[in-house]
Amino acid sequence: MIDKLRASVADALADVPRRGAVIAVGGFGDCGAPLGLVEALCDLDVRDVHVVSNNCGIGERGLARLLIEERIARFTGSFPAHARFGEQYRSGRIHLDLVPQGTLAERLRAAGAGLPAFYTPASAGTDLGEGAFPAAYGPDGEVAEYCARKETREFDGRTYVLEHALHPDVALVRAHRADRMGNLVFRLTARNFNPLCAMAARITIAEVENVVPIGALPPDEVHLPGIFVDHMVEALSEIGLPE
Known part of the structure; x- marks a missing residue:
């Protein structure tokens, strides 16, 4: 059996470069966003990140924290509407690759499908x-x-x-259910960009709300096969912050 569940968030993020990584982050606003994993990037002092995501966070958590702490060097996405983003962008502290939302989704999908x-x-x-x-x-x-x-x-x-096509080094995603082999199920609209990010990246790390035994997920209900997932960690709170 290939067990992809890691004991801690630090173990799950061990393969993430501490400087200069291209990181795709699932979610639409906070819906389906792997907030715990992104917060952990800050705690691990990851910097100079090239973020690929629909938006650049809400409030002060998740991608917004990464932005506020000025850990993002470049952003590729559709709605960088956070007030701190505009401030950093216009003062030369962050590079913007603005991409229409459907184009962003297709650029990720193309990478996963092997289309250049x-x-x-x-x-x-x-x-x-x-x-x-x-x-x-x-x-x-x-x-x-x-x-x-x-x-x-x-x-x-x-x-x-x-x-x-967009080829991130790492994808951070959040799933509703998973088995230990990394087969993921997303809940309703929380699916959004998550499968696309996971399929496009070289390494995929999933934050999972419920881990179930192998065989408990009917094959027709799996949204993302475990072959696209490298590491998982359980989300232990409402906003997804692992202990």
């Missing part, structure tokens, strides 16, 4: 597509770098842009 790139109409003809959106500012508040201009192609008279 794909065409989409999203962002065609916009500042993002034309390379005119500010990706980074300098300390003086002036634009230091614009996003890259996207390659385009016409299909049936419509313009599409080329988007590349």
